[in-house]
Amino acid sequence: MQENNRGLGLFTLLVYLFLLGPLVIIALSSFEPGTVLKFPPTGFSLRWYQKIFEVEMFMKTFKTSMAVSLLGNLFALLLGIPAAYALSRFPFKGKDALNAVFLSPVLIPGIVLGFTMLKFLIVTYHLPIYTGLLVGHTVVMLPFIIRVVESSLANFDFAVEEAALSLGAGRLQTFFRVVLPNIKSGIIAAVLIAFLESFNNVDISVFMTGPGVSTLPIQMLTYVENYFDPTIAAISVLLMALTAVLMFVIERLMGLSYFTKR
Amino acid sequence: MALLSLEKVSVAYENQYILQNFDLSVEKGQLISLLGPSGCGKTTTLRLIAGFLEAKEGKFLLNGKDYTRIPVNKRNFGFVFQNYALFPHLSVYDNVAFGLRLRKVKEPEIRQRVTKVLDAVSLAGFEQRFPKALSGGQRQRVAIARALVIEPDLLLFDEPLSNLDANLRVSMRVEIRRIQQELGITTIYVSHDQEECFSISDRVAIMNKGIIEQLDRPAAIFKYPKTEFVARFIGFNNFIDFEQRSDSGDEIELKAKDRIFRAVRHPGMSGANGRKGAIRPDDIVVGTPEEIEAGVGCLTGRVKVSTFLGRSYQYVVETELGSFTANKEMESPFLSGQEVRLFFPREKLVLVE
Ligand SMILES: Nc1ncnc2c1ncn2[C@@H]1O[C@H](COP(=O)(O)OP(=O)(O)OP(=O)(O)O)[C@@H](O)[C@H]1O
Ligand SMILES: [Mg+2]
Numbered sequence: 155m156q157e158n159n160r161g162l163g164l165f166t167l168l169v170y171l172f173l174l175g176p177l178v179i180i181a182l183s184s185f186e187p188g189t190v191l192k193f194p195p196t197g198f199s200l201r202w203y204q205k206i207f208e209v210e211m212f213m214k215t216f217k218t219s220m221a222v223s224l225l226g227n228l229f230a231l232l233l234g235i236p237a238a239y240a241l242s243r244f245p246f247k248g249k250d251a252l253n254a255v256f257l258s259p260v261l262i263p264g265i266v267l268g269f270t271m272l273k274f275l276i277v278t279y280h281l282p283i284y285t286g287l288l289v290g291h292t293v294v295m296l297p298f299i300i301r302v303v304e305s306s307l308a309n310f311d312f313a314v315e316e317a318a319l320s321l322g323a324g325r326l327q328t329f330f331r332v333v334l335p336n337i338k339s340g341i342i343a344a345v346l347i348a349f350l351e352s353f354n355n356v357d358i359s360v361f362m363t364g365p366g367v368s369t370l371p372i373q374m375l376t377y378v379e380n381y382f383d384p385t386i387a388a389i390s391v392l393l394m395a396l397t398a399v400l401m402f403v404i405e406r407l408m409g410l411s412y413f414t415k416r
Numbered sequence: 417m418a419l420l421s422l423e424k425v426s427v428a429y430e431n432q433y434i435l436q437n438f439d440l441s442v443e444k445g446q447l448i449s450l451l452g453p454s455g456c457g458k459t460t461t462l463r464l465i466a467g468f469l470e471a472k473e474g475k476f477l478l479n480g481k482d483y484t485r486i487p488v489n490k491r492n493f494g495f496v497f498q499n500y501a502l503f504p505h506l507s508v509y510d511n512v513a514f515g516l517r518l519r520k521v522k523e524p525e526i527r528q529r530v531t532k533v534l535d536a537v538s539l540a541g542f543e544q545r546f547p548k549a550l551s552g553g554q555r556q557r558v559a560i561a562r563a564l565v566i567e568p569d570l571l572l573f574d575e576p577l578s579n580l581d582a583n584l585r586v587s588m589r590v591e592i593r594r595i596q597q598e599l600g601i602t603t604i605y606v607s608h609d610q611e612e613c614f615s616i617s618d619r620v621a622i623m624n625k626g627i628i629e630q631l632d633r634p635a636a637i638f639k640y641p642k643t644e645f646v647a648r649f650i651g652f653n654n655f656i657d658f659e660q661r662s663d664s665g666d667e668i669e670l671k672a673k674d675r676i677f678r679a680v681r682h683p684g685m686s687g688a689n690g691r692k693g694a695i696r697p698d699d700i701v702v703g704t705p706e707e708i709e710a711g712v713g714c715l716t717g718r719v720k721v722s723t724f725l726g727r728s729y730q731y732v733v734e735t736e737l738g739s740f741t742a743n744k745e746m747e748s749p750f751l752s753g754q755e756v757r758l759f760f761p762r763e764k765l766v767l768v769e
Contacts, residue, residue: 311499311501313497313499313501314501314502314503314504316468316488316495316497316501317495317497317501317502317503317559317562318503318514319468319488319489320466320467320468320488320489320491320493320494320495320563321489321514321515321518321562321563321566322489322490322492322515322518322519322566323489323514323518324489327518331514332503332505335505336503336504336505
């Protein structure tokens with residue numbers, strides 16, 4: 155038994171090493187003072203972090219990424235919250251099918267979705283690149299918003315809404331005065347999860363970006379095709395830090411168990 | 417005229433009728449309970465009255481006004497839920513003030529009315545607490561205060577005490593009755609706890625499969641159930657199917673297999689046209705053939721099962737008219753297989769439909 159436990163412990167350690175090792179390597183090599191990415195680093199320097207802010211394309215695409223993720227998030231919320239409410243509160247025909255449709259972007263590979271959107275939005279309907287990108291990201295975020303909001307609605311007793319109705323509140327008043335304040339943390343979590351999903355997205359963006367409009371992850375890809383300096387490691391560290399902070403907040407709001415259960 | 421009346425109302429879930437041609441009328445200021453086994457349609461009836469459900473057919477009148485199509489938020493009824501359904505994000509004060517704010521009542525008046533109603537439910541001093549920080553009984557009192565403060569035209573309760581422990585249930589039901597009588601609010605109360613319904617109601621409606629079998633004063637139902645279902649529901653475990661019945665004045669003579677029984681015709685006995693007799697186990701007199709003389713209202717049989725109930729013994733006695741359950745307080749019980757005689761007192765034998 156004891157022996158067995160030790161073996162298991164070792165195995166777990168290896169798995170963690172395998173998962174976290176690359177991240178540690180990237181983080182450490184981002185402090186490399188030389189011009190070529192090296193591990194272990196030959197010294198300690200923050201020059202590549204400084205460089206990020208000097209490369210104009212990084213700053214520009216960062217702004218684009220932010221704009222697309224935030225604006226897309228807003229649209230996804232406006233569409234997703236009513237959809238989640240309808241899905242969790244009203245029985246109707248074809249509800250399961252609809253649920254499946256809202257989940258499909260999670261199930262369909264991003265590349266397929268990205269290619270399809272390129273075909274329809276840009277090639278067929280000639281949407282401006284920026285608009286196409288926004289639509290693409292809204293679609294990426296929508297299922298996350300719907301799922302997270304739906305699960306917090308499922309935990310909110312419908313009788314409380316009925317109590318509001320019986321006290322004289324209309325449907326909308328009930329939603330804004332009673333439902334919304336009680337699913338607030340769920341909505342914040344949904345916004346953060348969707349934001350991460352969108353901000354780090356590559357497979358949709360790669361199809362939807364074009365001349366003059368690009369997102370940060372796409373710009374990073376372009377950069378590594380041409381340069382080998384540690385700037386890319388430095389950006390990665392910053393993005394990981396952002397992700398970690400947001401995950402921590404989500405954890406606080408919803409519990410990470412949300413990600414492990416379906 | 418009745419304050420509230422349901423006239424030939426039907427309710428269905430997905431083509432399955434739960435209530436059909438349902439009638440109910442309630443007088444002003446009364447507390448009426450709906451009592452019945454699980455799934456008989458009590459909640460459905462209450463939710464229909466509240467406006468959460470729509471009637472497929474029929475009418476709902478209140479004070480002569482047709483409420484059938486008025487939406488729930490325009491009805492001004494107070495509804496108290498089984499699980500309290502307080503607003504978790506609001507303090508006790510704001511929970512109670514919710515309905516008043518919707519009615520655009522001025523803040524000073526809200527303060528005054530909330531304070532008064534919280535006093536009435538003995539929750540003064542709890543204004544700033546949140547529902548999470550209250551006990552079950554306190555939560556239910558907030559729920560009642562929240563429903564009362566809007567001065568509702570009707571107060572509706574759906575098993576409000578079933579989540580509370582036994583002692584609290586008793587004190588809360590007294591409390592509910594006191595408040596209801598003080599304010600004179602017409603109230604409909606759903607429960608499947610008999611004692612609860614009988615103790616606080618002016619009228620009890622016994623429901624079975626979507627119909628009201630009997631609507632009467634608690635004491636009348638308790639003494640003179642109208643149908644076999646009601647009789648069984650309130651503890652008349654013994655039934656005799658009589659073949660003949662002849663009435664003469666206040667006395668009814670009954671015959672089964674040439675045995676003669678007598679029953680008293682009582683004005684409160686509503687099921688008095690039936691030929692089925694019902695009697696409680698406590699009301700049958702059991703004794704040895706020596707103790708009870710054979711004659712009218714008597715049956716001889718053998719003890720089949722004998723169980724100890726604490727205060728008394730319960731016997732299942734097999735007779736030529738079937739088996740009967742009878743209770744008797746005694747020192748040393750009859751034995752299994754022993755011959756005993758049962759006597760059915762004429763004032764205890766009730767006829768049901
Ligand atoms: N939403 C629904 N859809 C379909 N059938 C329903 C629905 N709600 C209730 N029913 C059915 O209607 C019938 C009456 O239900 P109701 O809730 O009125 O019973 P009840 O008397 O309140 O029972 P209980 O004592 O268990 O609360 C039951 O047979 C139930 O299965
Ligand atoms: Mg019920």
